Amino acid sequence: MAAAVSGVVRRVEELGDLAQAHIQHLSEAAGEDDHFLIRASAALEKLKLLCGEEKECANPSNLLELYTQAILDMTYFEENKLVDEDFPEDCSPQKVKELLAFLTEPEILAKENNMHPKLCDLLGDELLECLSWRRGALLYMYCHSLTKRREWLLRKSNLLQKYLVDGINYLLQMLNYRCPVQLNEGVSFQDLDTAKLLSTGVLAQLANPGTQEAEGCGSVIYIVNSRTARGIFSDIHVLAMMYSGEMCYWGLKHCTAQQSENHEVGTAGFGASCTAHKEPLDFREVGEKILKKYVSVCEGPLKEQEWNTANAKQILSFFQQRCS
Numbered sequence: 001m002a003a004a005v006s007g008v009v010r011r012v013e014e015l016g017d018l019a020q021a022h023i024q025h026l027s028e029a030a031g032e033d034d035h036f037l038i039r040a041s042a043a044l045e046k047l048k049l050l051c052g053e054e055k056e057c058a059n060p061s062n063l064l065e066l067y068t069q070a071i072l073d074m075t076y077f078e079e080n081k082l083v084d085e086d087f088p089e090d091c092s093p094q095k096v097k098e099l100l101a102f103l104t105e106p107e108i109l110a111k112e113n114n115m116h117p118k119l120c121d122l123l124g125d126e127l128l129e130c131l132s133w134r135r136g137a138l139l140y141m142y143c144h145s146l147t148k149r150r151e152w153l154l155r156k157s158n159l160l161q162k163y164l165v166d167g168i169n170y171l172l173q174m175l176n177y178r179c180p181v182q183l184n185e186g187v188s189f190q191d192l193d194t195a196k197l198l199s200t201g202v203l204a205q206l207a208n209p210g211t212q213e214a215e216g217c218g219s220v221i222y223i224v225n226s227r228t229a230r231g232i233f234s235d236i237h238v239l240a241m242m243y244s245g246e247m248c249y250w251g252l253k254h255c256t257a258q259q260s261e262n263h264e265v266g267t268a269g270f271g272a273s274c275t276a277h278k279e280p281l282d283f284r285e286v287g288e289k290i291l292k293k294y295v296s297v298c299e300g301p302l303k304e305q306e307w308n309t310a311n312a313k314q315i316l317s318f319f320q321q322r323c324s
Contacts, residue, residue, distance in 0.1 A: 008060040008113050012067050013051040015105060019067070020044045023074055040073035060113055061122050068106040068127050072134065075099045079138055087145040089152070096142050103135050125177045132174035133236055139167030140243045147250050161255040164247045165281050171240045171247075238302070241294040242312060248287025249315045252322060255283075288319045 023041050027034065047066040050058060078099055082092060110122040123131075143163050146152060153160065291312045298307035 008109070009051055009058045009063060011109060011112070012047065012060075012063045015109075016044045016047045016051070016067055016070070019070055019074060019102075020048075023070075026074070026077060034077055036073040036077040040070040040077075043067075043070040043073070061124075064106060064109055064122060065124070065127065067109075068123065068131070071102050071106065072130060075102050075134065079134075079141075083141055087142055089149070092142065092145075096138065099138060100135055103131050103138075106131060129174050129177050129236075132170045132177070133240060136167050136170035136174060136240065137243065139163050139170065140247060143167060143247060143250060147254060153254055157255050161251060164251045164255070164283075168244050168247050168281065168286065171244045174240055175237060238294065238297065238307060241290050241297075245287045245291035245294060245312060245315055248283040248290070249318060251281075251283035252287070252319070284319050284322055288316060291316050291319075 020041065023037050023044070027037050027041075030037070043066045047063060047070070050063060050066070078095070082088075082095060087096075106123060106127070113122055143160060146160055146163070295309045295312050295316070298305075298309050298312075
């Protein structure tokens with residue numbers, strides 16, 4: 001056990017040093033101090049101090065959390081730069097690949113730690129959701145930029161399809177980490193609409209349509225109210241549904257080959273339902289299910305929050321026209 005902990009600590013320390021060097025390079029290139037880079041650097045300095053103590057006594061979960069927080073801040077700085085520059089065609093493919101690798105590394109480290117068979121035991125649901133969201137949102141923004149480049153689309157629509165499938169996969173994975181709340185005597189709620197959002201299986205059913213109930217939830221008592229759970233589990237979950245639907249629309253509109261054995265989507269992530277399997281991604285079917293749920297949620301329990309459903313309805317109409 002001690003040897004395993006020591007190995008994890010050494011690996012996190014090595015990656016932390018590499019990330020710190022990368023941050024230094026970014027800071028020098030930027031020519032000024034950036035809030036996110038400063039925060040990332042501070043987390044890595046704390047990580048370095050903890051790794052310098054007795055490795056056998058170190059807590060892998062704490063170290064991995066610090067490393068993940070630093071990576072999230074560091075990559076956010078780089079993402080913003082890419083968005084501001086509208087993803088330059090010469091460097092964006094490699095840069096996006098690098099950012100995805102950075103955002104995947106915490107999960108790889110967690111998997112390699114055999115003391116914690118489930119990722120959520122080591123990283124926690126919130127960090128796992130954030131890592132999946134950031135990868136999915138990055139690919140959403142990148143694909144949005146690519147769909148405006150007509151000549152590029154004519155030459156490389158197969159690449160767009162791969163980016164879209166990967167992005168949708170990350171977003172669906174994010175939606176599947178937390179299981180729905182079961183409304184019973186162990187649940188206290190103040191807002192019936194909000195309680196319905198958390199109890200109807202919106203998240204798990206989107207990411208895993210064949211699953212009626214997520215496994216491994218435990219006997220947690222939830223206090224449900226609109227202040228602590230705005231829109232399903234958060235506004236980001238609602239946004240992820242819209243992003244997924246838009247990406248399905250781009251796939252159906254711009255990609256000639258909609259299905260391929262190399263383009264599959266994992267319908268169960270590493271979250272509550274840990275039995276992962278893959279099936280070919282049908283852009284129309286997946287997009288239609290997600291956007292119908294998005295519209296019903298936004299015009300139902302979330303109607304007071306004024307989420308815009310006009311674009312979702314236009315895309316649903318497009319899906320219907322393709323189906324007929």
